[in-house]
Amino acid sequence: MASIKCFSASCWTILVARRISPSTFTPSLLGSVPNSQVITKALLHQDVTAPSCSVDQKKNFLLKTPKGTHDVDPKQMTIREKVFSIILKSFKRHGAEGIDTPVFELKETLTGKYGEDSKLIYDLKDQGGEQLSLRYDLTVPFARYLAMNKISHIKRYQISKVYRRDNPGRGRYREFYQCVNDRRLLYGILATCGVPDDKFRTVSTVIDKMDKISWDKVRREMIEEKDLSPEIVDRLGEYIRLNGGLAVLEHLCNDSLVSQNTMAMEALSDLKLLHSYLEIFGVADKVTFDLGLARGLDYYTGVIYEAVLLRGPEEPHNVPDNDTDKIAGFGSIAAGGRYDDLVGMFDSKGRKVPCVGISIGIERILSMAERKAEESFKNIRTTETQVLVASAQPHYLEERMRLITALWSSGIKAEMLHKKNPKLLSQLQYCEKTGIPLVAIIGEQELRDGVVKLRDVTTREEVNIPREDLIKEIQKRTS
Numbered sequence: 001m002a003s004i005k006c007f008s009a010s011c012w013t014i015l016v017a018r019r020i021s022p023s024t025f026t027p028s029l030l031g032s033v034p035n036s037q038v039i040t041k042a043l044l045h046q047d048v049t050a051p052s053c054s055v056d057q058k059k060n061f062l063l064k065t066p067k068g069t070h071d072v073d074p075k076q077m078t079i080r081e082k083v084f085s086i087i088l089k090s091f092k093r094h095g096a097e098g099i100d101t102p103v104f105e106l107k108e109t110l111t112g113k114y115g116e117d118s119k120l121i122y123d124l125k126d127q128g129g130e131q132l133s134l135r136y137d138l139t140v141p142f143a144r145y146l147a148m149n150k151i152s153h154i155k156r157y158q159i160s161k162v163y164r165r166d167n168p169g170r171g172r173y174r175e176f177y178q179c180v181n182d183r184r185l186l187y188g189i190l191a192t193c194g195v196p197d198d199k200f201r202t203v204s205t206v207i208d209k210m211d212k213i214s215w216d217k218v219r220r221e222m223i224e225e226k227d228l229s230p231e232i233v234d235r236l237g238e239y240i241r242l243n244g245g246l247a248v249l250e251h252l253c254n255d256s257l258v259s260q261n262t263m264a265m266e267a268l269s270d271l272k273l274l275h276s277y278l279e280i281f282g283v284a285d286k287v288t289f290d291l292g293l294a295r296g297l298d299y300y301t302g303v304i305y306e307a308v309l310l311r312g313p314e315e316p317h318n319v320p321d322n323d324t325d326k327i328a329g330f331g332s333i334a335a336g337g338r339y340d341d342l343v344g345m346f347d348s349k350g351r352k353v354p355c356v357g358i359s360i361g362i363e364r365i366l367s368m369a370e371r372k373a374e375e376s377f378k379n380i381r382t383t384e385t386q387v388l389v390a391s392a393q394p395h396y397l398e399e400r401m402r403l404i405t406a407l408w409s410s411g412i413k414a415e416m417l418h419k420k421n422p423k424l425l426s427q428l429q430y431c432e433k434t435g436i437p438l439v440a441i442i443g444e445q446e447l448r449d450g451v452v453k454l455r456d457v458t459t460r461e462e463v464n465i466p467r468e469d470l471i472k473e474i475q476k477r478t479s
Helices: 009-017 036-049 055-060 074-093 115-120 139-148 183-192 197-211 215-224 230-240 246-253 262-281 362-376 397-409 424-434 444-449 467-478
Strands: 104-106 132-134 175-182 287-290 303-310 332-338 356-360 387-391 438-442 451-456 462-466
Touching (some): 175 183, 215 230, 246 262, 262 303, 332 362, 424 438, 438 467, 462 467
Antiparallel strands (some): 175 303, 438 451
16 A cells, blocks of 8 residues: 555545455445546555465365354344443443453463463464463453552443453353352362362362263262362262252351351351342342352452353243252353452552452353344344435436435435446335335436435335425434
8 A cells, every 4th residue: 555656635535444444445436436546456456466376275275264263244243233232331321431451461461360271371472572462351451450550449341352262162042040159158168078278279170160061070070180089079069069049048157067167157248248239139039149150260259150041931030949950051141250369469569459340251142142133033234324315317326426425414324326327126125125214316306396205115105305304304204
């Protein structure tokens, strides 16, 4: 692009506006732009000078996205934007502020924060003397941000991509369910059952697999790989397979062994307080306390939680006590917890900043939303166009351009076909295909009478609207 010096102002404005995707300029579109010949040659020049591939190279090249990634088509993007809008409104309704952090961090920033999951971090090659890694989550970069900027109070949200060298999972996603535990309670139970302190984290990692594999496999791994005695594991299993409502907390408070552990009792007191708050907010029936919830990340210090999905819409929200089979193994769609010590790891004075947060697994939610949309609707609108500017006769390109400019200037979302003389039928069919509700038609008679023919695509009703009233009429019909 730098070698091209003959752009006029009008050409340059258009090219800059579409710099991200200059190939979207078709020859028919460029034909309506002043000095389009220069732009066309510029784009063609890029194609000609691009590195060429031999026939053998092309045959051997597999055109695909990397494992664990996917493209997003216009229909999926439309659903994405709606889901993001719902989530953003919820964040903002509760007073959250948005921030963003770099997609990569210094490797030492991420090292030692994720336990066994650290092996899933993508490391980058040496970049000018700095060892860098792609961010694994948004929590550790956020803690670094707080420490760098000496922030102790903020209610923030962030919607950004993270990267993990993991095997992508699948599942049929239908209904939400919230599970809650407390790291202190889990560690207290581990101590009560006789698990050595130096094995708390590795054993917690095994417990965290209980939503994916059977208890028998978890038990075998604890005995064979973590070197715990069968007696300790069986005693532990009696606790970590408990789940339910307030009754579970009361049961543990009255347990002769758990009640002697200070850390566990502090956690139970906080969980009972949390339950009282959940009742005030009217969501206690959507929450179960699950002692098998561990969360593998090292930085959690207190309450932890996950939102998972049930097997089907027939499942009730309130899971009965001890009924672990009701919770499906489809994976969580949101998770988080309290991490009071993480910011202090980055602060030169070890300043403690209590934090609590949740991350929403947007990809799994989107997968569910896309499937439901496909089942419910034949056509999903991928644009928000309110009106198509059309002509019934040839040689009215300039008039269509003038009318659409007036509509755009008034904030109306409008389109026109970029062929010079499109057939009226083609223009109407385009509206039906894309879901555009109105067509503004101009021709010889309409120009003579000072009107625009406005057509309702659904009812096919047509009415002549004075040109000066067209914008108000479109706004009235599409509001």
